[in-house]
Amino acid sequence: MRINRLHTLLLALVALLSVASCGEDRTYEYLEKTEENQWTYSKMKEVYYWADDIKQPERSAFFSAASKFFSSLLSKNDKASFFTDSVTTGSYGLDFVLMRDPLGEKLNRYYALALYVEPGSPAALAGIGRGTWISGINGKALTSTSGNLLLAGEGMEVITSHVDYDDENGKYFWTNGDTLAVQASATFDSKAIYVDSVYNVRSSKVGYVACRNLNGASFETDIQEIMLGLAAENVTDIVVDLRYCSEGALENANAVASALVPVSLARTPFATMCDKDGNASNGYDFTEQPVNLSDKRLFFITGKGTKGAAELLVASVNASRGMHEVIVVGEKSAGAKMQTARFDSPYGFSINPAVAVMCASDGKELSDAGIAPDFLINELEEGKRIYPLGNEQEYILRNIEYYIVNGSLPE
Numbered sequence: 243m244r245i246n247r248l249h250t251l252l253l254a255l256v257a258l259l260s261v262a263s264c265g266e267d268r269t270y271e272y273l274e275k276t277e278e279n280q281w282t283y284s285k286m287k288e289v290y291y292w293a294d295d296i297k298q299p300e301r302s303a304f305f306s307a308a309s310k311f312f313s314s315l316l317s318k319n320d321k322a323s324f325f326t327d328s329v330t331t332g333s334y335g336l337d338f339v340l341m342r343d344p345l346g347e348k349l350n351r352y353y354a355l356a357l358y359v360e361p362g363s364p365a366a367l368a369g370i371g372r373g374t375w376i377s378g379i380n381g382k383a384l385t386s387t388s389g390n391l392l393l394a395g396e397g398m399e400v401i402t403s404h405v406d407y408d409d410e411n412g413k414y415f416w417t418n419g420d421t422l423a424v425q426a427s428a429t430f431d432s433k434a435i436y437v438d439s440v441y442n443v444r445s446s447k448v449g450y451v452a453c454r455n456l457n458g459a460s461f462e463t464d465i466q467e468i469m470l471g472l473a474a475e476n477v478t479d480i481v482v483d484l485r486y487c488s489e490g491a492l493e494n495a496n497a498v499a500s501a502l503v504p505v506s507l508a509r510t511p512f513a514t515m516c517d518k519d520g521n522a523s524n525g526y527d528f529t530e531q532p533v534n535l536s537d538k539r540l541f542f543i544t545g546k547g548t549k550g551a552a553e554l555l556v557a558s559v560n561a562s563r564g565m566h567e568v569i570v571v572g573e574k575s576a577g578a579k580m581q582t583a584r585f586d587s588p589y590g591f592s593i594n595p596a597v598a599v600m601c602a603s604d605g606k607e608l609s610d611a612g613i614a615p616d617f618l619i620n621e622l623e624e625g626k627r628i629y630p631l632g633n634e635q636e637y638i639l640r641n642i643e644y645y646i647v648n649g650s651l652p653e
Contacts, residue, residue, distance in 0.1 A: 244250075245623075249410060250285070253268075254614070256633040261356075262545070270473070272636060275305065276304035276305060276309050276458075277589075278311075278587065278589045279304045279305075279306065279308060279311040279592075280304065281305075281587055281588065281589070282308065282311060282312055282315070282587070282593055283296075283299065283304075283311075283315070285471075285585055285587075285593065285595075286312075286315050286593070286595060287585065288344045288595070289585070289595060289597050290315070290323075290518070290595045290596065291317075291320075291517070291580065291595070291597055291598060291599070292316075292317035292319065292320065292518070292596070293518060293622070294518070295317055295573070296315050297643075298565045299311075299314065299315075299367070308325070308327075308587075308589070308591055309325045309327060309591075311326045312350050312593055313325070316414065319610075320580070320596055321576070321577065321578045321580070321610075322550065322578050322579075322580035322582050322596045323580075323582060323593075323594060323595045323596045324582070324594045325591065325592075325594070326584075326591060326592040326593075326594060327591050328589075328590030328591050330392065331394055331427055331582065332363045332427045332428040332429040332430070333393060333394045333427050333428075334363060334365045334392060334393065334394060334395075334424055334427050335359060335360030335362075335363020335364060335365045335366060335430065336356060336358075336359055336360075336363070336365040336370060336392055336393070337356070337357050337358035337359070337486065337547070337627065338354045338355055338356050338357055338389070338392060339354070339355050339357060340354050340384070340386070340389040340621065341351060341353060341354075341355065341620050341625075342628055344616055344625055345405070345414055345415070345626070346352075347415075348436050351377070351384075352383070352384040352385060352389070353375050353376065353377055353384065353403065353647060354375070354376040354377075354384060354389055354392055355373070355374075355375055355376075355512070355622075355625060355628060356370055356371065356372055356373065356374040356375075356376065356628075357372060357486075357621075357628065358372060358454070358486045358547075358631075359371055359372055359374075360430065360432055360433070360454075361433050361436075362371065362430050362431075362433075363428070363430055364397075364425045364426065364427060364428055365424055366424065368400070368422045368423060368424040368425070368599045369420070369422050370400070370402075370422060370424070371626035372628055372629075372630050372631065373627065373629060373630065374402055374586065375398045375402060375403045375404065375405065376392065376401065376402055376403075377401050377402065377403040377419075377470070378400070378401035379391050379392065379398055379399070379400055379401070380398055380399050381399065381401075389575035393427075394427035395426070395427055396426050396427075397423070397424060397425050397426045398424050399421055399422065399423055399424070400421070400422050400424060401419070401421050401579050402419030402420050402421070402422060403416050403417065403418060403419045404416070404417045404418075404419050405417075405626045405627060413581060414626050423513070424599045426529075432454055432455055432457070433454055434454060434455050434456065434457055434458050434461050434464070434490075434494075435451065435452070435453055435454075435461075435465065435468065436452040436453065436454050436483075436632075437450070437452045437631055437632040438450065438451045438452075438468045438471070439632050440471075440472065440475045440477060441634060441643070443479075443643045443646050443647060444646075444647050445477060446478045446479055446508070446646050446647070447475055447477045447478050447479070448477060448479045448480075448481060448642075448643065448646060449472040449475065449477040449479070449480045449481065449538075450480075450481045450483065450591075450632055450639065451465075451468055451480070451481070451482050451483065452486075452631045452632060453482070453483070453484055453487045453490075453498075453552070454486055455487055455489050455490045456487065456489070456490020456491055456494040456495050456498070456551050456552065456555070457489065457490050457491060457494065458494070461490075461491070461494040461497070462493070462497040464492055465494070465497055465498055466497070466501070466531060466533070467525075467534050469501045469531070469532075469533045469535060470532060470533050472533075472535060473533045473535060477538060477608075478538060478539065479538060479539045479540075479541065479646055480502070480503075480535060480538050480539070480540050480541065481541045481542075481543065481639065481642055482498070482540070482541070482542050482543070482546055483543040483631060483638075483639075484542060484543060484548045484552045484555070484556065485544060485545030485547055485548060485572055485621075485638075486504070486547040486548075487547065487548055487549070487552035488547050488548070488549045488550070488552070488576075489549065489550060489551065490550065490551040490552060491551065492513065492526055492551050492554065492581070492600075493526070493553070495513075495551040495552065495554055495555040496512045496513070496526050496527075496528065496529060497529070497531070498530065498555055499512055499555050499558050499559045499562075500512070500528045500529045500530070500531045501531040501533060501534060501535055501536075502535055502536055502540060502559050503528060503536050503559055503562040503603075504534075504536045504562075504563075504564060504565055504566075505530070505534050505536070505559075507528045507562055507603075508527075508528050508529060508530045508531060509527050509528065509529075510527060510528055510603070511525055511526070511527055511603050512526045512527055512528045512558050512603055513525065513526045513554055513558055513600060513601060513602060514596035514605065515581050515597075515599070515600060515601070516527075516598055516599050516601060516607075517597065517598050518597075518598075522601075523598055524598070528562075528603075535568060536566055538566075539566070539567045539569070539646075540559070540563065540567065540568045540569070541568075541569050541571055541642050542556050542559075542560075542568065542569070542570045542571070542572075543571055543572045543638055543639075543642075544556060544570055544571075544573065544575045544615055545572050545573045545575070545621075546573055546574070546575070546576060546612055547576070548572075548575035548576060548612075548613070549575065549576040549578040550576075550578045550579075550580075550581075550600075552575070553575050553577075553578065553579065553600075553608055553612070553613055554602060554608060556570065556575070556613055557602035557603075557606075557608055558602040558603040558604075559569065559603075559614060561602050561603050561606075561651060562603045569617070569645075570613060570614075570615040570616045570617075571615055571616065571617045571619055571638060571641070571642060572615050572618075572619055572621075573615065573618065573619070573620055574611070574612040574613065574614050574615065574618075574637075575612040575613040576612055577608075577609060577610045577611050577612035578588065579599055579600050579608035579609065579610060580595065580596035580597075580598070580599055580600065581596065581597060581598045581600050582594045582595060582596055583595065583597045616650055617638070617641075619638050619641055619643075619651075621636075621637050621638055623637065624637045628640055
């Protein structure tokens with residue numbers, strides 16, 4: 243019995259020595275092949291808001307593509323973090339909604355309605371604008387899934403349609419449009435301030451500003467010039483359209499907010515950021531601006547595309563205007579309350595994890611549920627014809643002007 247045990251131990255020792263003498267230590271090879279994801283894991287454990295919830299990944303997970311590995315670390319509560327690849331394919335510059343035939347003639351047919359088209363994008367250069375109806379791509383009718391082809395690609399031909407109105411019969415009907423050639427998707431600078439205008443609405447003067455984002459080194463200067471122009475026009479009401487404002491710098495959000503709250507609030511909190519330990523890790527104070535418009539009635543337009551810094555802008559101004567009226571119109575915002583920070587890896591990609599939760603000027607966290615408007619208006623309620631942003635026939639702006647004149651919305 244002892245001999246058998248000794249024999250077994252000797253065999254095990256021989257096997258171990260064999261591995262030690264003839265085997266190869268592949269530790270360095272493993273680290274070399276997984277160094278991109280090792281960097282991501284280390285950085286996420288250091289700065290991520292939900293770092294304590296990150297479990298040690300399986301060894302095999304470190305061999306995943308960098309973007310997939312990053313996504314695997316994210317909390318289910320995370321609506322904000324994103325990955326930026328070193329190879330950017332760009333887009334066609336088209337925001338749209340895909341729906342079944344809105345006229346109800348052919349319920350099996352799908353149409354894409356362009357809601358926002360980036361100036362200078364392949365879609366814009368092809369002639370697609372807000373309100374364009376797209377019924378087909380590359381000679382084929384749209385389906386419930388082919389709408390993805392409208393996001394990015396090597397180029398496409400889109401078939402457009404028009405909605406016309408028959409006065410005699412009192413109904414809408416489809417007419418054929420054009421076939422438009424869209425060049426390959428590209429990268430381009432998104433225009434931050436999309437349009438600014440002043441309208442005469444009965445005895446009122448209404449200033450309108452639409453922002454696609456709150457980015458850019460020149461943003462604060464640009465918005466200051468616009469605010470100075472509104473003051474020179476003696477506007478009585480201001481409309482800030484943020485329904486497609488999905489990103490931006492907090493400094494730029496603060497610049498807008500500071501022109502819309504009382505001057506006395508300068509150097510008081512505009513926002514605070516709370517880190518994963520619950521500490522107020524950073525703060526932003528209202529600043530003095532060249533002009534102050536806090537005595538004007540203020541309307542914000544929000545939508546599902548209103549995210550992050552734009553939500554903070556609305557919440558902080560709303561909490562700080564005091565007796566001066568703020569009215570939020572549109573749809574509920576996205577509820578993206580987290581601040582992200584960009585970290586560039588040595589490997590050509592960047593990670594943008596959530597690092598803090600944003601709190602408005604009253605110290606309250608932004609809501610996961612988003613900002614609920616005072617007046618719920620879906621621009622697609624009159625979706626058969628969508629007018630350009632800033633056009634006084636545009637559905638939401640038209641309703642705001644009605645409110646300005648009548649003190650209530652239409653029935």
